Amino acid sequence: MSVDVSSIRYVLAIESSCDETAAAVIDSDLEVRSSVVASQYELHRDFGGVVPEIASRAHVRRILPVIDQSLKQAGITLADVGAVAVATQPGLVGSLLVGLTAAKTLALTLDVPLIDVNHIEAHIYACRMAAGRDVFPAIGFVVSGGHSNLYDCTSPVDFELIGSTIDDAAGEAFDKVAQILGIGFPGGPAIQRVAEKGNPKAIRFPRTFLKEDRLEFSFSGLKTAVLYTAKGVPGSTKKPEPLTEQRIADIAASFQAAAVDVLVAKCEQALRQRNRNRLCVGGGVAANVRLRGQLERMAKRIGVELHVAPMSLCTDNAAMAAIAWEHLRRGRFAPLDLDVTPGLVRRKR
Ligand code: KG4
Ligand code: ZN
Numbered sequence: 001m002s003v004d005v006s007s008i009r010y011v012l013a014i015e016s017s018c019d020e021t022a023a024a025v026i027d028s029d030l031e032v033r034s035s036v037v038a039s040q041y042e043l044h045r046d047f048g049g050v051v052p053e054i055a056s057r058a059h060v061r062r063i064l065p066v067i068d069q070s071l072k073q074a075g076i077t078l079a080d081v082g083a084v085a086v087a088t089q090p091g092l093v094g095s096l097l098v099g100l101t102a103a104k105t106l107a108l109t110l111d112v113p114l115i116d117v118n119h120i121e122a123h124i125y126a127c128r129m130a131a132g133r134d135v136f137p138a139i140g141f142v143v144s145g146g147h148s149n150l151y152d153c154t155s156p157v158d159f160e161l162i163g164s165t166i167d168d169a170a171g172e173a174f175d176k177v178a179q180i181l182g183i184g185f186p187g188g189p190a191i192q193r194v195a196e197k198g199n200p201k202a203i204r205f206p207r208t209f210l211k212e213d214r215l216e217f218s219f220s221g222l223k224t225a226v227l228y229t230a231k232g233v234p235g236s237t238k239k240p241e242p243l244t245e246q247r248i249a250d251i252a253a254s255f256q257a258a259a260v261d262v263l264v265a266k267c268e269q270a271l272r273q274r275n276r277n278r279l280c281v282g283g284g285v286a287a288n289v290r291l292r293g294q295l296e297r298m299a300k301r302i303g304v305e306l307h308v309a310p311m312s313l314c315t316d317n318a319a320m321a322a323i324a325w326e327h328l329r330r331g332r333f334a335p336l337d338l339d340v341t342p343g344l345v346r347r348k349r
Pocket of ligand 2: 119123144145283284315316
């Protein structure tokens with residue numbers, strides 16, 4: 001396909017990697033003309049986590065109405081779409097396949113280029129969109145329900161994975177702790193809300209690898225510590241303190257403080273190790289107010305430029321697939337036999 005990129009005005013972006021069905025229209029000035037997100041949280045709430053089969057089925061039902069709505073809100077029709085972008089990695093295989101199938105079908109029938117988007121890179125690109133200017137090279141940090149990944153990013157599309165979790169992702173820890181405390185799903189916003197009334201110093205929870213010079217996270221020890229504090233240590237005769245509203249708030253606040261301390265410390269270590277002076281943070285957990293505040297303090301203290309994705313672009317959405325413009329302008333088009341890649345690709349591309 002010969003493509004004149006300068007004649008393209010609108011990219012239609014599709015996102016279905018986990019439990020949000022989303023579509024957006026982004027114009028050639030990186031202006032988000034529409035961004036529609038159909039959240040499935042009520043379908044997964046009772047399970048305390050995302051159920052892959054339920055997620056894929058919901059994507060199938062919602063993808064076309066969501067695309068229709070994104071076009072309508074942008075005030076364009078399919079005939080105006082110059083390229084179709086889709087997140088193909090990482091994510092739940094069944095969920096990713098729904099978005100990819102819709103994107104391929106549209107690209108084929110409209111005879112426009114298909115653009116392969118990496119969901120993780122898109123989370124970081126949200127910082128570039130908000131800044132309105134180039135923010136690379138930078139350390140990129142994606143903190144979401146599926147990842148706690150540090151990257152050395154030499155450009156918006158060249159990422160080297162330099163740190164990740166050896167067990168749970170940060171958001172997963174928030175979700176599981178919220179479940180232990182019985183305060184709701186998704187856990188991140190629930191913990192943040194409840195923690196407002198708690199004392200972050202009430203319980204000294206473990207901060208794994210905090211002082212170690214390695215770019216790895218581990219949240220399972222913290223999660224177990226919360227479990228034992230809330231419900232008691234198995235086999236012990238010592239009864240845990242009653243889970244009053246105040247006790248729950250104190251546990252939530254102390255957990256949040258421990259998790260945030262580690263997240264911020266590892267960003268600082270990454271910046272120092274790679275000698276970078278910019279930090280870009282995205283992903284659902286980046287919506288956390290305590291994390292945002294502590295990141296700001298750290299950045300100020302060590303003199304680095306901080307970019308945190310705006311709230312509207314933190315949790316999953318298709319607008320951040322604006323990164324497709326970077327691929328388009330580099331002539332990186334995807335073939336129509338493009339497949340999904342559910343796992344994380346560790347290699348430098
Ligand atoms: O990026 P995202 O929407 O989906 C993934 O790609 O995983 O992130 C969802 C995660 C959930 O674990 C949710 O609990 C967490 O982001 N989250 C938060 C907050 N808002 C969402 N975690 C902490 N504080 C928040 N305010
Ligand atoms: Zn995400």
